[in-house]
Amino acid sequence: MGRFTFNLPDIGEGIAEAEIVAWHVKVGDRIEEDDKVADVMTDKATVEMESPVSGTVVEIAGAEGDMIAIGSALVVIEVEGEGEVAAAPKPVETPETPPVPFVSSEVETPPTAPEPEPVALTPERVSTSLDTNGGGSKVLASPAVRARAQDLGIDLAQVRAAADGRIRHADLDAFLSYNGAYRAAGGKRADEVVKVFGLRRRIAENMAASKRHIPHFSYVEECDVTALEAMRGQLNAAKGDRPRLTMLPLLIAAICKTLPQFPMLNARYDDEANVVTRHGSVHLGMATQTPGGLMVPVIRDAQDRNVWQIANEITRLAEAARNGSAKSEELSGSTLTITSLGPLGGVATTPVINRPEVAIIGPNRIVERPMFVPDGMGGERIEKRKLMNISISCDHRVVDGWDAASFVQALRRLIETPVLLLDS
Known part of the structure; x- marks a missing residue:
């Protein structure tokens, strides 16, 4: 019997280390050639590591969340014969569908150390079981x-x-x-320490970088969406085999129709080169909750799509993000982001900008309240209306408060007169 050391291969992208995000084996497991050993994550992708040999796992390198240097030992496997001291690293292709956090894959992330310390091999740290x-x-x-x-x-x-x-x-x-109410009320439970790693760590790093580099300001305005909701009901009644419309595709259509007047909002800021690129096309990022955390699939050329096409893209991209089938190009390159919590939207939000974009828009919950409206005879009457607040956060280095307020007021006028959405 001998021992075969499987070193972490060069995953490309010029990286020096990767993070262990999942183990598929534990010490003592019998594995076959090409069996999955572990998943490791770089700044842009999660890659599955497969065993090049058959044998029994005798050592593994660290726990989930640990960093491991390229070329250092990932697992040691006991094999028939003399084995090898180390496996020659070979490049691994980045998968077509990497999970990407709430920040575009082009967003700056902290640099990796050029010569990281090797990760010490430890006895069993992680095990996986399958039972009923x-x-x-x-x-x-x-x-x-x-x-x-x-x-x-x-x-x-x-x-x-x-x-x-x-x-x-x-x-x-x-x-x-x-399922916040799942756990029965009452009874004290022990403190819990949860290690932050993988996608959640990437989200934490990118959100911290956004708040650290960008001087945010937020603006909130109330919009009367009674007429828009009525039009949505009429469109759904005549939808045929098309998808049922939610409020979101109508809001996206309104945003795309308003943006040409405010090109400074559909932009990306390279703060190292001091260059702002104002984009002609609207590649709209859509913040989406997934089991691992927030991701932002991108509706390409949203300005060229009607509300039904936008609705189809929302459904397709959200499902792809949640099940991990989204392609890398579907998860990067957004020029403006919209983030909505649906019925959990609250009264107002102050969303964090998806760097290097310069603005993010957050529609909030629709509520019904009595309002004074014209009675058609020069007076007013009280009427129940549907109201929704629109929040926007902007990068104050390149967007002035006047610009943000003017954009939201123009968007409000369009939302409150929704027939204009159908005007080409």
Whole structure:
């Protein structure tokens, strides 16, 4: 018997290290050639590492969330024969559908160290088990995830797993976000320490960079969407085999129709070169909640699409982002972003700009309130109206408050007179 050391190969992109985001093996596992060993993440992609040999895992390099240098040992495998001291690293192609965080893949991320310290090999740190959970259904999750779920009183069979069928801590986080009342009230539970890694770490780094570099300011205005909601109902009644319209595609159409008057908002700012690029096309980023965190699929050339086409793209891109099938070009290159929490939208929001863009728009929850409206005879009457606040955050280095307010007022006029949306 001998030992074969599988070194982390060169993943490309000129990187010096990668992050371990998932283990598919544990010490003592018997694996075959081409079996998945681990998933590692760079700044732009998650790559699956496959074993080049068959044998038994005797050592693994660190835990999920640890950084590992390119060329250093990832796993040590006991094999038949003499084995090898190290596996010669070979380039690995970046997958076509990398998961990308809420910030475009072109956004600056902290530089990696040119010569990182090798990660020490440790005994078993992570294990994955497959068993049954209620009703005979199989649930794939690590012992740490199972222990946390048990502590939270969560039935893993009720949690939506990632595309590979495994339930991770991020999936539990997403479940809790949408099921806040799941845990029974009452009773004190122990403090919980959750390691921040993978997509969640990338989101944290990029959001911190956005707030650190960009002097944000926000502006909020109330819009009467009664007429817009009435038109949406009429369009849905005559939709045929087309998708049902939500408010979002109508708002996107209104944004695209308003932007030509305010080119400074549909822009990207390269603060190192001191260059602002005002884009003629609207590549609209759409902040989307996924099990791993926020991602921003991009509706290309939104200005050339009608509301039905926009609705189709919203559905297609959101599902691709959630199931991990979105392509890299569908997750980068946005020129302006819209972020909506739907019925959870709140009264007002102050969204964080998707750097290097210079603005982000956030529609909020629709509420019904009594309003004074003209009665057609020179007076006023009280009427129930549907109202929604529109929030916008801007980069004050390149967008003035007057510009942001003027844009929202122009958008408001279009929203409150929705027939103008149909005017080409």
